[in-house]
Amino acid sequence: MFGGFSRDMGIDLGTANTLVYVKGKGVVVREPSVVALRTDTDTIEAVGNSAKNMIGRTPGNIVAVRPMKNGVIADFETTATMMKYFIQEAQKTRSVFSRKPNVMVCVPSGITAVEKRAVEDATKQAGAKEAYTIEEPFAAAIGADLPVWEPTGSMVVDIGGGTTEVAIISLGGIVTSQSIRIAGDDIDEAIIQYVKKTYNLMIGERTAEALKLQIGSAGKPEEFDSMEIRGRDLLTGLPKTIDVTAEEISSALGDTVNQIIEAVKVTLEKTPPELAADIMDRGIVLTGGGALLRNLDHVISEETKMPVIVAENPMDCVAIGTGRALENLHLFKSKAGITSRSRSK
Numbered sequence: 001m002f003g004g005f006s007r008d009m010g011i012d013l014g015t016a017n018t019l020v021y022v023k024g025k026g027v028v029v030r031e032p033s034v035v036a037l038r039t040d041t042d043t044i045e046a047v048g049n050s051a052k053n054m055i056g057r058t059p060g061n062i063v064a065v066r067p068m069k070n071g072v073i074a075d076f077e078t079t080a081t082m083m084k085y086f087i088q089e090a091q092k093t094r095s096v097f098s099r100k101p102n103v104m105v106c107v108p109s110g111i112t113a114v115e116k117r118a119v120e121d122a123t124k125q126a127g128a129k130e131a132y133t134i135e136e137p138f139a140a141a142i143g144a145d146l147p148v149w150e151p152t153g154s155m156v157v158d159i160g161g162g163t164t165e166v167a168i169i170s171l172g173g174i175v176t177s178q179s180i181r182i183a184g185d186d187i188d189e190a191i192i193q194y195v196k197k198t199y200n201l202m203i204g205e206r207t208a209e210a211l212k213l214q215i216g217s218a219g220k221p222e223e224f225d226s227m228e229i230r231g232r233d234l235l236t237g238l239p240k241t242i243d244v245t246a247e248e249i250s251s252a253l254g255d256t257v258n259q260i261i262e263a264v265k266v267t268l269e270k271t272p273p274e275l276a277a278d279i280m281d282r283g284i285v286l287t288g289g290g291a292l293l294r295n296l297d298h299v300i301s302e303e304t305k306m307p308v309i310v311a312e313n314p315m316d317c318v319a320i321g322t323g324r325a326l327e328n329l330h331l332f333k334s335k336a337g338i339t340s341r342s343r344s345k
């Protein structure tokens with residue numbers, strides 16, 4: 001599949017980040033899913049890291065947009081342009097004889113046929129020869145080295161920016177799954193709302209994310225911690241600096257974390273007993289950036305009475321899984337919801 005002059009690739013097209021995996025090279029692109037557009041000339045100003053730095057800081061004629069929302073395409077043209085840029089980045093050293101790459105892209109498991117087709121079309125428009133899609137939790141499980149082909153139950157919880165995907169996998173298929181459009185972005189939004197309500201202070205999404213990364217935790221924080229943040233005072237309209245504690249942030253994100261835990265519980269309730277016993281033995285595996293939220297594994301473990309493990313490099317699992325799926329296409333067809341669109345369609 002990866003022979004000859006091709007450089008086929010797996011793409012984790014995420015709400016927050018896009019990762020591109022190339023066989024033998026690993027993850028070669030890892031950038032925020034952000035595009036900066038010039039509104040006066042209707043042209044692209046920047047993509048990825050440099051575009052993310054512009055969020056909330058752009059002059060009137062430039063807007064920084066996130067073309068993916070809740071795991072699906074919100075802005076088709078911008079997504080296709082962004083993918084084209086990332087595919088080109090991943091192919092930087094390709095020879096002039098290279099053919100167009102085959103590309104496997106992950107999609108949330110709760111996606112509609114129209115939403116899935118939009119991903120396939122955007123991938124083709126971005127330069128793919130053949131576009132395949134794979135359900136995100138299945139890709140995450142492959143990337144986390146779970147025994148997806150064996151007659152044993154594996155459970156994966158992939159917590160991204162826009163979606164949380166929970167799935168039980170056995171014998172190369174998803175037995176039961178739950179996809180909720182609640183994830184890291186909602187935690188950031190909860191922090192923004194908390195600071196606004198408590199301190200009359202408006203903060204941006206980058207500040208909210210920084211609070212989450214630096215002092216956020218699921219459940220009660222183990223130690224006292226605090227962080228200084230800046231925003232705009234809603235009463236005076238002027239910039240203001242305040243200190244926020246880890247305890248405040250943990251209570252602000254409590255509701256969102258509970259919704260994620262609820263999705264895990266609902267999926268476990270629908271799991272056949274034999275598979276539930278397997279999961280009891282090997283544990284629930286967490287992937288995605290949200291898996292890195294401090295203490296989340298312990299809180300899920302307490303609530304479900306199951307062992308919970310954070311995958312190694314949780315943010316890379318989906319990209320690695322999509323790439324490996326493309327390498328082993330013959331094993332997957334018709335099993336894990338893989339579909340494809342070729343150029344002629």
Ligand SMILES: Nc1ncnc2c1ncn2[C@@H]1O[C@H](COP(=O)(O)OP(=O)(O)OP(=O)(O)O)[C@@H](O)[C@H]1O
Binds near residue numbers: 013070184185212
């Ligand atoms: N250390 C951390 N603690 C808490 N959250 C984190 C941490 N690191 C990253 N995140 C969060 O993980 C999310 C991004 O994860 P990821 O890149 O897996 O999502 P995505 O694939 O872009 O989204 P989706 O799968 O929903 O489309 C962001 O909300 C980010 O703030």
